[in-house]
Amino acid sequence: MSRGNVARFWEWGRKIICVGRNYAEHARELRNELPTEPVLFLKPPTAYVKEGSPILVPHYSSTLHHEVELGVVVGRAGREIPQTSAMEHVAGYALCLDMTARDVQDQCKAKGLPWTLAKAFDTSCPVSDFIPKERIPDPAGVELWLRVNSVTRQRGSTAHMIFSVPYLISYISRVMALEEGDLILTGTPKGVGAVHEHDELQAGIEGVISVTFRVSRQAAIHN
Numbered sequence: 001m002s003r004g005n006v007a008r009f010w011e012w013g014r015k016i017i018c019v020g021r022n023y024a025e026h027a028r029e030l031r032n033e034l035p036t037e038p039v040l041f042l043k044p045p046t047a048y049v050k051e052g053s054p055i056l057v058p059h060y061s062s063t064l065h066h067e068v069e070l071g072v073v074v075g076r077a078g079r080e081i082p083q084t085s086a087m088e089h090v091a092g093y094a095l096c097l098d099m100t101a102r103d104v105q106d107q108c109k110a111k112g113l114p115w116t117l118a119k120a121f122d123t124s125c126p127v128s129d130f131i132p133k134e135r136i137p138d139p140a141g142v143e144l145w146l147r148v149n150s151v152t153r154q155r156g157s158t159a160h161m162i163f164s165v166p167y168l169i170s171y172i173s174r175v176m177a178l179e180e181g182d183l184i185l186t187g188t189p190k191g192v193g194a195v196h197e198h199d200e201l202q203a204g205i206e207g208v209i210s211v212t213f214r215v216s217r218q219a220a221i222h223n
Ligand SMILES: O=C([O-])CC(=O)C(=O)O
Pocket: 018, 019, 020, 021, 022, 023, 026, 030, 067, 098, 100, 105, 186, 187, 188
């Protein structure tokens, strides 16, 4: 069955693979050690949210953090992909937010538990429209930014990633098969912080794309 054009990757129901601690200054601001190999976690495709729909603070969190990230959209499936041909598997990019229930993540870390509740809830992965590969000739040469209520919170160059996009594609594809329509979130630069109900969040890749999202609170669940 055809899933249509990969430019609507968020409708495909594929994996969202996230890389953590890929910028030294962000690892430091959360008092984490610098990784010697990529830190990976997953979000389900139900985490996707597009402009026009709100980002929801999960009912079990009081500290929802923004993390602006470059997303890489996989255009060709592969396993054990060498770094030298990794870019042939990229269809394009997207500006992504890795929304994180930081209070819940801190509890998970303290208990040695997985980050699923902190990272994988509905609306935890706001994404821009698809950006064709040609519009970003070098994924290590773009500037990411994020503003909350018009105040700049994050600004950082992808030149400061610890592990490059080709390295990440190669590394991940040795753990799990990459499929067309998968999305890789490549980690956030420094400046993460809290957002609250009614906040307006704007984020972009300088000169390429920008998105605007509003924050709402998920209704309490009583049953
Ligand atoms: O929650 C974290 O700090 C890890 C992460 O996603 C990132 O560095 O982008």
